[in-house]
Amino acid sequence: MKTKIALALFRFVGYWPLGVARGLGTLVGRIMWRKQTREARITQTNIELCFPALSADQQAELARASVIELGKTFFELPLVLQRNPQWVYRKIKKVHNQALLDEALASERGTLIVSPHLGNWEVIGFEVGRQCHMTTMYEPSRYPEMDAIVKESRSKLGADLVPTDKRGVMALVKTLRTGGTVGILPDQEPDLESGDFAPFFDTPALTMTLLNKLVQRTGARAIITFSLRVPGGFEMFYQEPEAEFYGDDEKQALAALNRSVEAAVSNAPAQYQWEYKRFKRRPDGLPPVY
Secondary structure, eight states: OHHHHHHHHHHHHTTSOHHHHHHHHHHHHHHHHHHTOHHHHHHHHHHHHHOTTSOHHHHHHHHHHHHHHHHHHHHHHHHHHHSOHHHHHHHEEEEEOHHHHHHHHHSSSOEEEEOOSBBOTHHHHHHHHTTSOEEEEOOOOSOHHHHHHHHHHHHTTTOEEEOSSHHHHHHHHHHHHTTOEEEEOTTSOOOGGGEEEEEETTEEEEEESHHHHHHHHHOOEEEEEEEEEETTEEEEEEEOOOGGGGSSOHHHHHHHHHHHHHHHHTTOGGGBOTTSOTTSSOOTTOOOOO
């Protein structure tokens, strides 16, 4: 019953003006912070770990701002996922460093769109998807009705969705070797056998090795890509990863990947997905943080 109500609300919100959705998201985020929900507590912990140089008051203010941005994301997603793509295109107010993507797509190398959970990452599929055909990994959610909405949104742009298993990885390799484009979210915690620990804001984080393996096997070029929330819409950003991202030393490459994500986050720290348990798994000998 709760799922049906949530789905009905999701579909209803999809027809609201963007400003109204963000306003309600701001209200919900403030309530979440005031009630110190699970998301608020995890955000506070992550901010304290990653920004130790800030005072306690500054950490609390950043955490509060981040929870409010999370609320906005909740209410933006129904609009982005259900509206006509033209609506999303009109909401993209500015694109930074478009030449990076143009150069990558014009080359014979494959292109890796590396998109951290920053701002509204669903917008990326629309903006990049109208310039090229993209293949992305997709893991079904626990809620089939919601899953159908997300898959429909991504597929209507012509994207190929492949599973998060060996078959999916082989599809990514094939796409990149033929000069195609692949999109990956780099900051989700992988299984232990699919990752290694690397510093993220000076805190050990289990980091996926998939990107390094894809680069080594295909020679693909990577672009750090994110979409930030701005008044009236979004701004797209394309940034180069650090040079060591391409190295064959896996540990150095993972550290460079995380530093590249940090550089993206520095553009709008409050818009990063701090409510995610990024440091759930810890190296041997270190105590849990959540």
